Amino acid sequence: MTTTTPAPAPSPAVPLPARPTLAERLRVPAAFVSGAVLLLGLAPAVLSDFRLNLLAKYLCYAIVAVGVSLAWGRGGLMVLGQGVFFGLGGYAMAMHLKLTDAAATGATLPDFMQLYGTGDTLPWWWKPFADPAFALAMTVLLPMAVAALLGFFVLRRRVKGAYFAILSQALAAALSIWLIGQQATTGGTNGLTDIQGFFGYSLDDPVNQRMVYFVIAAVLLLLMAGARQLFVSRFGELLVAARDSEERVRFLGYDPANVKLVAYVLAAGTAGLAGALFVPAVGIISPALIGIVPSIGFVIGAAVGGRASLVGAVLGAIAVAWTQSTLSDAFPAAWTYLQGLLFVVAVGFLPGGLASLGAVLRKRRTVASAPASALGTATVAPTTGEKA
Numbered sequence: 053m054t055t056t057t058p059a060p061a062p063s064p065a066v067p068l069p070a071r072p073t074l075a076e077r078l079r080v081p082a083a084f085v086s087g088a089v090l091l092l093g094l095a096p097a098v099l100s101d102f103r104l105n106l107l108a109k110y111l112c113y114a115i116v117a118v119g120v121s122l123a124w125g126r127g128g129l130m131v132l133g134q135g136v137f138f139g140l141g142g143y144a145m146a147m148h149l150k151l152t153d154a155a156a157t158g159a160t161l162p163d164f165m166q167l168y169g170t171g172d173t174l175p176w177w178w179k180p181f182a183d184p185a186f187a188l189a190m191t192v193l194l195p196m197a198v199a200a201l202l203g204f205f206v207l208r209r210r211v212k213g214a215y216f217a218i219l220s221q222a223l224a225a226a227l228s229i230w231l232i233g234q235q236a237t238t239g240g241t242n243g244l245t246d247i248q249g250f251f252g253y254s255l256d257d258p259v260n261q262r263m264v265y266f267v268i269a270a271v272l273l274l275l276m277a278g279a280r281q282l283f284v285s286r287f288g289e290l291l292v293a294a295r296d297s298e299e300r301v302r303f304l305g306y307d308p309a310n311v312k313l314v315a316y317v318l319a320a321g322t323a324g325l326a327g328a329l330f331v332p333a334v335g336i337i338s339p340a341l342i343g344i345v346p347s348i349g350f351v352i353g354a355a356v357g358g359r360a361s362l363v364g365a366v367l368g369a370i371a372v373a374w375t376q377s378t379l380s381d382a383f384p385a386a387w388t389y390l391q392g393l394l395f396v397v398a399v400g401f402l403p404g405g406l407a408s409l410g411a412v413l414r415k416r417r418t419v420a421s422a423p424a425s426a427l428g429t430a431t432v433a434p435t436t437g438e439k440a
Contacts, residue, residue: 083363084277091269102259108265108333111272115326117354117369118275118362119319123280125359126288127315130213133220134323134350136227137195139342141324143231144194146244147178148187153248155182163246167247168236175237181253184251188328195324196317203316207309221344230345243338250332264332267404271329272366275322279362282318291315323350345388349376352391355398358407368405 062309095107116134123129150162159166161174181187206219231238239245253260294301294308301308331337340346349372357368372394380387398405404412 053301065360080280084273086277091273092266095269096262096265101261104265105261105333106374107379108261108268109330111265111268111351111369112326112330113350113373114366114369115268115272115275115329116323116350117357117365118272118279119322120350120354121359121362122279122282122291122322123315123319124313124354124367125243125361126283126291126295127213127312129312129316129319130217131220131316131319132217132347133222133224134319135224135342135344135347136220137199137320138327138330138346138350139231139337139339140195140198140327141191141225142327142331142337142342143238143244143322144181144187144190145328146247146337147181149186149247149331150244150247151178151182151190152251156249162244164239164244165236172213178237191328192324195320195417197329199317199320200313203313207313207316210309224342224347226343228339231339231342239338241339243336243340244331245336245338247331247335255332255335264329268329268333271325275325276362276366283362287311287314288385291368346427348395349373349391352395352398354405356394356405358405360404361407364405364407368407 093112096104099107116138120131120134122130150164152158154162160172165174181190202223203220206216211219212392231243232241234240250260253263255261255264290301290306290311294306296309298308301311327342330341349423350369353369353372354365356367356372357366358364372391373435376387376391379390383390402408402412
């Protein structure tokens with residue numbers, strides 16, 4: 053006698069995710085093209101040389117915001133020490149440009165070393181920066197190396213939240229104090245100033261200043277495109293998972309400390325590159341630009357615009373920098389308090405920044421209309437108490 057095994061019940065069909073429409077697929081490329089047209093076409097056409105130089109300065113802050121959005125918005129790391137990496141990249145670039153300016157005049161030492169009487173010998177750690185390739189590499193690799201070293205010892209011990217922020221601030225303060233104390237080799241409080249050239253081009257020429265602006269704008273656009281791809285990649289999803297639930301990530305076989313360390317190092321590299329581009333745009337780098345207050349300013353810009361949104365963080369950084377330039381002249385003593393108020397309001401009342409304002413308003417409208425619609429569509433059975 054033979055028996056037949058009943059066929060297994062068919063499993064319920066799992067609906068496939070809806071394919072994105074053509075408009076949804078073209079939204080990101082269209083936004084990128086619009087940004088390129090705005091920065092590379094419209095802004096140079098309508099802005100004066102002075103305003104364009106200011107915009108170049110703001111775009112450097114926006115480059116820092118790209119890294120802040122990655123490390124803080126996606127990874128949950130409160131990076132309050134980005135001024136350190138911004139300063140390392142800026143000083144690496146400024147050291148090379150000062151040596152180039154000195155060589156153009158036939159001098160062996162930068163002008164400030166001659167003024168402060170440090171002797172006739174260039175410090176040994178200055179000498180490698182005479183090579184342009186080495187200097188360019190150090191603008192990115194040096195901040196990343198410092199971030200890797202700090203992050204390895206801090207993140208491995210599962211230091212996060214406010215403690216990580218305090219350590220970042222302490223590092224920014226330590227670097228600023230050290231630079232001020234080394235007046236003979238770093239320019240002290242004044243920093244490295246009066247930079248005349250940029251890889252053979254005179255920065256006194258408005259045409260060359262526009263060239264610097266185009267370089268900064270192009271770098272920002274490329275970094276945003278790269279960061280966007282990183283956000284939607286597997287690493288970006290893993291970074292968000294490590295932010296929200298470290299134990300689950302560890303259960304899946306990944307080390308959340310390593311995931312966050314990569315984001316922290318990449319954010320440091322973008323800040324160093326921003327500092328390097330800031331030098332030819334402004335012509336100066338000093339401890340006042342890399343201490344605790346500037347580090348907080350970098351985070352405030354991303355928080356106001358929306359740290360989880362790449363575009364929001366960039367626009368927030370530009371808006372906050374413009375507001376600072378506008379209001380600090382009129383209210384120099386009150387700007388610091390206004391800056392702190394912006395941070396408190398953004399973090400306490402609108403954690404997603406201005407980029408999330410539309411979603412918050414839509415959610416409130418949905419919640420407000422939910423009771424009326426529920427009463428109109430749901431009925432209750434009198435005997436069982438279950439919805440019919």
